[in-house]
Amino acid sequence: MRILPRSFEKLINEFAKLPGIGPKSASRLTFYLFKLPNHQIEVFAESLRQLKQNVFSCSQCFNMAEKAICEVCSDKRRNQNLIAVVEDTLDVLAIEQTGKYEGLYHVLGGVISPIDGIGPENLKIAELVERVKKLKEQSTDIELILATNPSLEGDATVMYIQKLLRPLNVKLSRLARGIPVGGDLEYTDESTLTDALNYRKEI
Amino acid sequence: MRILPRSFEKLINEFAKLPGIGPKSASRLTFYLFKLPNHQIEVFAESLRQLKQNVFSCSQCFNMAEKAICEVCSDKRRNQNLIAVVEDTLDVLAIEQTGKYEGLYHVLGGVISPIDGIGPENLKIAELVERVKKLKEQSTDIELILATNPSLEGDATVMYIQKLLRPLNVKLSRLARGIPVGGDLEYTDESTLTDALNYRKEI
Structure with a gap:
């Protein structure tokens, strides 16, 4: 026997499809929405x-x-010769929120990941090379910050891009690795700690 | 500067209004939905x-x-003289899922809670009394299971209903209290353990 109205079950199903929302939360969200006035649900829809x-x-x-x-890109006050190459828009958001970055971006749309069937041809890598070539015609002082996530895939993507860009002779950099602010030496993994030691800063 | 399109921000705001969903999850859900094909989003909306x-x-x-x-209510095979009085539809769902209950329900729509401004007049209590009165005309063997949650408000509601129904002379019962299946004596609160002792079952 169906206890909940069909329309409830439908919405619960839709919520339950979303990442991180299980069937219990899906029911809870549906009941919550049901108690809202119609116009608020309308705004959501x-x-x-x-x-x-x-x-x-x-x-x-x-x-x-x-x-x-x-x-x-249309903000001319930004440094047109500095490009942060990132995986997706959320990374742009994160960097912008620091308020400390003055350059432009290039959003790859992911990273090279053979396991997920994502090769270089699925990313905006060719477009990046074209963009840098054009930029080279106007300026010699170009820097690319290869700001992928510090993962295996992120590193592989950086290596691939590095190889393609080498002939163009532009400055390449990566984000510094080290102990995050608020981190704890004791709980820092070995490779982060190694990086933090190798790239220690004189004070 | 706005990095995310306005339509993204709108949906993130809507998700963030829901209980248990913070701004980070709201962004994640929005990005997830954005990558879905149009028709799936349409189904959700x-x-x-x-x-x-x-x-x-x-x-x-x-x-x-x-x-x-x-x-x-329209299932005539159910025991028409047994009514479980519950707080809301989710409780009906929970009891139905046991597959062991054969009676009908009465959904109060909440419990008496002066702090939230909910008095007996906001609940379906008068309707319950009317219902029982009518039932009494047809049968003498009526039982009401007052199945509110074991909270202060639930207990107060039960006491209030009990007082109203006393003149009608129907059998009233409550759900048994005790240690939940999978529970642990060591972590059971005093009043649950007291109930479990008082209502111990001979085996």
Whole structure:
């Protein structure tokens, strides 16, 4: 026998498909929403519907944008010769939130991961090489920060890009590795601690 | 500067309003949905929109229903003289899932809680008394299981209902209290253990 109305079960199913939401939370969310006034549910549904509306991919950096060229790329006060190469938009967000970065971005759309069937051709790597080539025609002082995550895949992607860019003779850098602020020596893994020792800073 | 498209921020805000979902999870859910094909998002939005459609309150037991009388109440094979009085539909669901209950329900819609401004008049208590009165005209062997949660409010609600029903002279019972299956004596609170001792079962 069905105890919950069909419309409840449908929404519970939809919630349960989302990452990190189990069947119990899905029920709880559905009951919570049911008690909200109609117009609030309507606003939620409309936000879902409009998620992909007016979202473009910036034609220069492939970040998500509301125009053909994103706000970062069209900001002429930024250093046009400094590009942080990142995996996705959330990384752009994280770097922007520091308020300390003045350059542009290049969003790869992931990292090379043979296990997931993602090869270089699925990423915006060719576009990056083209972009750097064009930039070289205007300036000699170009730096690329290869800011992928410190994972095996991130490292492999960096090596691949490095090889492709070597002939272009541009400055390449990576984000420093070390102990995170608020971290604890005792609980820091070996390779992070090794990096922190090797790249120690004179004070 | 806005890094995320407006439509992203809107949906992140909507998710972050839900109980148990913080801003980080809200972003993660939004990014996840963005990568889904349009029609899947459409299904989700439609489920939200239809949440309150065709959901009625059963005119007898006040459980949620898809018709004026819910499926439990209209099932004539069930014991019509046994009523479990519960707080909400989720409790009906929990009891039904045991597969061991043969009676009907009465959904109060909450418990008496002066702190939240919920008095007896906000609950389906008067309707319960009416229902029992009518039932008494047809049968003398009526039992009500007052199955509220074992909380202060649940107990207060039971006492209130008990007082109202005393003149009607029907059998009243409560769910047994004791150690839950899989529980641990060592970690059982005093009042549960006291109940478990007092209501020990001969074997």
